[in-house]
Amino acid sequence: MTVSHINQGFQSLDVNLRRKFFYGTNITINSSPSNNYLQKCNNILYFLIADIDYNIGTMPLLLFFWYFEFIEILFFDYFCPSLVRKGILTKIKTMKKYFILIALLLCYISSYSSDYLAEDVGPPQTGKKALVRFAYLADLHVSDVATNVEDLETSVKDINNLKGIDFVILAGDITEFGSDEEILLAKSIVDKLTIPYYIVAGNHDSKWSESGCNTFSKVFGYEHFNFNFNGIQFIGTNSGPNMRMAPALVPRETIVWLDSVTNALPKHIPVVFINHYPLDDAMLNYKTVIDMLKRVNTQVSMCGHGHSNRVMDFEGIPGIMGRSNLRGNYTAAKPTHPGYNIVTITTDSITYAVRSNSITHKPWHKQPIKKESPPAMWGPSGKDRVDSPASAVWVYQDDSDIGSAAAFAFNMVFISNTAGVVKAKTDGKIFSSPEVCEKTGLLVVGSSDNHIYCLNAKTGKLKWKVEATKSVLGSPTIHKGIVYIGASDNAFRAIELSSGHLLWVYSQIKGFIEAKPWADDQGVYIGDWANKVYAFNPADGRLLWKWTNNKGRGLSAAAVWPLKANGKLFVVTPERRSHAIDAKTGKELWSARGGRESIGLSPDGNTLYVKTMQDTVLAFSTKDFTPAAASSPAASSPAATSPAATSPAAANPATVATPKSGPATAATTATKPAAAATSPAASQVGKPHLLWASHTGYGYEIAPSPITTANDLVFIPTDKGNIFVLNAADGTVAWTYRFSIALINYIRPIGNRTLLVTSMDGKVGLIKY
Known part of the structure; x- marks a missing residue:
């Protein structure tokens, strides 16, 4: 040269x-x-x-x-x-x-x-011998987005080419929507690792899980882990929230398990704790978890969720948030490559270094090994508020989460939990709210073990069960001796209550169903997680119409229990809008800002109550509204067309099971259903009449739990265990009550100024006011 x-x-x-x-x-x-x-x-x-x-x-x-x-x-x-x-x-x-x-x-x-470390990660920079060195991946978000899958495959291949890595920890949000398909895809990729891996679920794996959080535990074999490597104890738990939109909540059954683990662990053993969420107020029961971790020698609590590397502190326990494995979600280094952290533990320190694009960088954080955890400082949570006129008659604490409403009949309380118990044991978690028919004495509930159960409410004896092909997360509605219920197998069923005979099945639901349908003589109505609301003929399951707001699946009217009054069907969506739909045609009549997934009706059906995401409850008239202008496109836009009016019954995707002696699944195949009516722009539909707006002070709020009413009071459930009670006349706050630290599932008025309440952390209580 x-x-x-x-x-x-x-x-x-x-x-x-x-x-x-x-x-x-x-x-x-x-x-x-x-x-x-x-x-x-x-x-x-x-x-x-x-x-x-x-x-x-x-x-x-x-x-x-x-x-x-x-x-x-x-x-x-x-x-x-x-x-x-x-x-x-x-x-x-x-x-x-x-x-x-x-x-x-x-x-x-x-x-x-x-x-940098190329193929061999080598000795730690401290000169001390490494006791443990592991790869730490978080927020993989495996889905139908090709780059997310490629990013995980890249990291798995990179880890397999490294020497000196003992194992891999995958810290939640493994998938984007928690579907069975996404979980199986993620499993097929991480199974290519040539070293052991340990995995926990995050909120994306559990909130929208079509299996009711069963598939994750079945596919990977567990929901939490506890193992020792070279004298270091690693404890990992799932984070929740399970199925309900709320802040994170380590499930009650996991809390019971963690309690036993930390009580049995010798205090001198260093502990590394892993949960997808930080241990702060983003998690409803973080104080409980911190107290348990302070019993032992917790060196660090590691999390994901924030998609970035961050040093944190959880009431004296060192915290580390790890970057997302995805490209473009990490800005401290090149944002064009996927990556993860390599964590090295020696006798005196823990170091964290980013590994990206086949390069391991200088450690971005180093912390010393401590001899003991800081002392616990929290007292019990969830006590009654002193300014409330309400008081607990009794409170029962279950050892599992409760993600459903309690039923009441014959002076008995019926609850279902995520251990699969509702008087009788099932093989899966239960998020379905049981319903009792007092006339027949029968109780119906769905289970994530793919079955719909009917029990004798007084004895708990099994009357019948109907099998689905996937989890049954939807809650049943019983109307005139017929059970209407949706599941995760793209089907909605009508079952004869007395016999368990399958009357009809609509088999072209696009997404899974988790809500409770509205049923009357004119129609049966339900939403799914593919952004559709369906209306069926209650007698034969013919599709009357379907509606969509044309948004992504995360903005579906699927968690809300639809309500009907004065010829209108009411739903709210996570896009923070309320919608009134003509119950006969599927045409949208009015739309308004406000709401998410929680609504309720007054006893006379003339007032719709809508809970917004920030402090405010709205009351709309269900009778009166201002129609769209005659020249508006909405006035001339076609409503959803009834398939019965345009095609023979055989062209409708409802399946009718005729002979009672025949198999419940025997039926004809469906053809293409009618197109859904699309929600017009807000300027193209009418406007509701607002009766009042109440600024309650409950703060940021995302619980999907329904609003209930009794004695001229409106009961507002929240995601942090508080019950706000409003005067129905003007929305002023009458009183509040602190029932729990966790999401209130349902507030059921049962007469005599008494409420039956359940919360996600496994509490059931009878409240007198």
Whole structure:
């Protein structure tokens, strides 16, 4: 390589460096096909400069030389042009550029040897022997988004190429929507790891789970883990929230398990705790978890959820949030590559270093090993408020979560829980709210073990059960001796209560169902998690109409229990809007800002109560509204068309089981149903009449639990265990009551100024006011 080669190389390098750092554009290698030496020179230089993105330590050196070059040009070109003519400047420039090349090479070699680990992660920088070294991945969000899958595959392949990694921890949000398909896909990828892995679920795995959080535990074999590696104890738990939109809540059964684990663990053993959520007020029972972790020698609580590396503190327990594995979700290094953390534990410290693009960077955090955890400082939570006229007659604490309403009949209380118990044991979690028919004495409930059960309410004896092909998370509605219930197998069923005979099945539901349908003589109405609301003929299951707001699946009217009054069906959606739909045609009549997933009706059906996400409850008239202008597109837009009016019954996707002696699943196949009516723009529909708006002070609020009414009072459930009680006349706050720390599932007035209440943390109580 000649002097002219180096000069030409640096000339093109200077131009590109100025473009890179002063104009923000990418470096592009200037190559000359006819000059192999110059090509090699340029490639080396550009490789070194590009590495500045990972090793900012070379930047001061370059800035110094650019400053030197500015002085050089100023001095020689303007003040001493005669020296240029004598060739002195050329010699100085050549010497300078040789020196820059040597300096850059030395800096790069030095930084590479100290910063990065290629195929072998090597010894820890402290010089101490590593007791444990593991890869820590969080927020994978495996879904039908191709890049998310590619990012996980990239990290798995990278981990398999490393030496010195003992195991992998996957810290939640493994999937995007918690579907069976996504969970199985994630499992197929992480199973390619050649070292052990340990996994816990996050909120994306549990909130929208079509299996009621069963598939995750079945596929991976557990919901929490506890193991010891070289004297370090690793404890991991799922985070919730399970099925209901709320802040995180470590499930009650997991809390019971964690209590036993921390009580049995010797206090001198260092503990690393893993949960998808930080242990702060983003988790409803974080105080309980912290108290348990302070019994033992907890060194760190590691989490994800925030998609970034962050040092935290959880009431004296060191906290570490790890970056997302996804590309583009991490800004402290190059945002174009997936990545994860490598955690190294020695006898005196824990270090955390990002691994991305096959490069392990300098540790971004180091913490010392402690001898013991800070003392616990929290007292019991969830006590009654002193300013409330209400008081608990009794409260029962279950050992599992309760994600459903309690039923009341024959002076008996019926509850279902996530241990699968409702008088009789089932094989799956239960999120379905049981319903009792007092006339027949029969109780019906769905289970995530793929069955619908009917029990004798007084004895608990099984009357019948109907099998679905997936979990049954929907709650039943009984109307005139028929049970209407939805499931996760794309089907909605009508079952004869007395016999369990399957009357009809609508088999083209697009998403899974978790809500309770409205049923009357004119129709049966339910929403799903594919952004559809369906109306069926109650007698034969013919589709009357279906409606959509044309948004993503996360904005579906699926968690809300639909209500009907004065010829209108009412739903709310997570896009924070309330909708009134003509119950006969599916045409949207009015829409208004406010709401999410929680509504209620007055006893006379003339008032709709809507809970918003921030402090406010709205009351709308169900009778009166201001229609859209005659010239509005809504006035001429077609409503949903009844398939019965345009096609023969055989063209409708309802399946009718005829002979009672025949198999419940025997039926004809469905053809393509009618298209859904799309929610028009807000300006194209009518406006509701607002009766009052009450600013209650409950704060940020996302619980999907229904609103109930009794004795001229409106009962508002919240996601933090508080009950707000409003005067129905004007919305003023009558009183409040603190029942629990967790989401209130349902407040059931049972007469005599008494409420039957359940909460997600496994509490059932009878409240007198």
